[in-house]
Amino acid sequence: MVRIGGIVATVTAIGLTLALGGCASANAPEGASALQETSFPGVYAQEIDWRECGPEFGFREGFESAVADAGGTAEGARCALIEAPLDWSDSGNHETITLSAVHLPATGDESLGTLFSNPGGPGGSGVDFAIGLTTIRSFDAVHEQYDLLGFDPRGIGRSTPVQCENDTEIFELAIALCADANPLADSMGSAQVARDLELLRHLMGDEKTHYAGFSYGTVIGATYATLFPERLGRMMLDSAWPSDWSSPLGSHQQREAISFALNDLLQQCATEYGLALCPLNGEDALVDISDQLDLAPLLASDGTQIDGSLLSGYLTAALYQAPSGRQTALDVVGRSLSGEQAAIDQMADAMSGGGSSVGLSGMIVRCLSSPRDPNLVGLYEYVREHGLPIRLGGPEITDETLRPMFDLSCDALPRSGDDYMMFENTSDVPILVFGVTGDHATPYAGAQQMVAELGNARLLTLEGSGHIASFSNRSTCADDAATAYLLRGELPPEGALCTDD
Incomplete structure (x- = not known):
């Protein structure tokens, strides 16, 4: 699984047992929010101690000026550490954790309330994400009428x-040892985060939860709608995952989509990106050069070895970027493969933070949210029907090529699957879902599946490549649709299509 790129990257540049618990039925009891409050009165009685966002919250001095320099608005921003139960599924356990949150007041005179948000990963910082939204000009109209609240999910970031x-x-x-040493590792699944969101709604004094989720953040939103339909306000879910997103089939479909997207990226090097020195001409060439680099890696000045895995990771990270960023990545790869040391060093530096890969904490979230039934037969049938990309060992389907995708490593986590649930929206508020036809990170079929699962939801399709449709400086059509929904509750027509500008 990989995380949303653009908005998070902007902020990085600035330097900044409840009945609902466990493997719960998707049919949450009426008044589930009231039941949660009754079960955990201590955390519900707290008052948020909002303070200036400084070093105690992980921000450097001059934070507001740095955001302004990046084109954002952090005037009046306040940060807090908020107590939440260690485990929402155990009302007898009074241990707590802290959630790091940022509040950014609406820029207009009147506010429609709080707009909660969360980004991708799992493992992305919701605090950084909310701040990053203020740097997106197409989001200005939303921020004018909503206070923004971003929070780092439990176990993540601050x-x-x-x-x-x-x-x-x-x-x-590694995951078994981590869970053994950290009780929190047993309660980091999507349903636990959704219950944190419900607590935050209460503490902010909002009657309804308005939410914008992107990539993995769509899972948090759909889980919240399933658990707390009585509290659902306007909810938009962009580049959505279905309920079985972290199953072996879901993981394979993502790897498959990445392979297709990398093939397109390389084949379009000269036509779409206008480069004279194109490094590779498609998936076949990428596999060949990766094999060569595994035997004889390129060596960066800092000692980093650029093997086939690092090359693929660098190109995959480029898929999250705007066309100019993809063009730059292709240029760097071409110059690196021709032996230019400066380009080799640039690639190594770009990948020093792990690129778009998800860390161990994110993998814990995946495991807790995975279905108890891994549906290996369904995965096998899918591969037999759709074939296997060359980059994933195809086209031959053998035990050797199948073995890596039949991954049951999440069984090492004792409570793996505890937070899995089918999504549904039993409220009378329709949810707006975005899907991008050529999305490599959250394949378009997943957005279609989420809409089918939720029931009361509307799909807007963006025809194009890349990840994230709205508020990503690519489609005025998608931005306008998201804004109309969040501000006025207006839905696009059935079958609505958008394109990039």
Whole structure:
């Protein structure tokens, strides 16, 4: 799984047992929000202590000026650490964690209330994301009428973290050791985060929850709508995942979409991006050069070895960028493969933070949110029907090529699957869902599936490539539709299509 790029990257540049618990039925009891409050009265009685966003919250001095320099608006921003139960599924456990949150007041004279948001990953910072939204000019009209609240999900970023330090590179062992040393690792799933969101709604004094979720943030939103339909306000979910997003089939479909997108990117090097020095001409060439680099890696000045995996990771990260960013990445790869040291160093530096990969904490979220039934038969049938991309070992379908995708490593986490649930929207408020036809990170079929699961939802399709449709400086049509929905509750017509500007 990989995270949303553009908005988060903008902020990075600035430097900045409840009955609902566990493997719950999607049919939450009436008044689930009231039941949660009754079960955990202590955290509901707290008052948020909003303070200036400074070093105690992980921000450097001059934070507001730095945001302004990046084109954002942080005037009046306040930060807080908010208590939440360690485990919402155990009302007898009074241990708590802290959630890091930022509040950005509406820029206009009157506010429609609070707009909560969360980005991709899992593992992305909701605090940074909310601040990043203020740098997007197409989002200005929304911020004018909504206060913004971003929070880092439990175990992530500035919230109480899961700290896993061990020497093994065996993922199954690493995740088991992490859970053994960190009780929070057992309660980081999407349903737990959705219950945190409901607590935040109450503490902010809002009657309804208005929410904008992007990429993995759509899972948090759909889970919230499933659990707390009586509190659902306007909810838009952009580049959506279905309920089985973290199953072996969901993971394979993402890897498959990435392979298709990389093939398109490389083949369009000269035509779409206008480069004279095109590094590779498609998926076949990428596989060949990756094999060569595995045997004889390029060496950066800092000692980083650029092997086939790092090259693929660099190109995958480029898929999240605007066309100019993809053009730059293709240029860097071309110059690197021709032996230019400065380009090799540039690639190594870009990947020093892991690129678009998800860390161990994000993988814990995936495992907790995965279906208990991995549906290996469904995955096998899907591969037999759709074939296997060359980059994933195809076109031959053999035990050797199938083995990597039949991944049951989440079984190493004791409570794996505890937070999985089918999505549904039983409220009378329709949810607006966006899907991008050529999305490599959250394949378009997932947005279609989410709409079918929710029932009371409307799909808007953006025809194009890349990840995220709205408020990403690409489609006025998508931006206008999102704004009309969030501000006035207006839905696009059935079957609505948008394109890039």
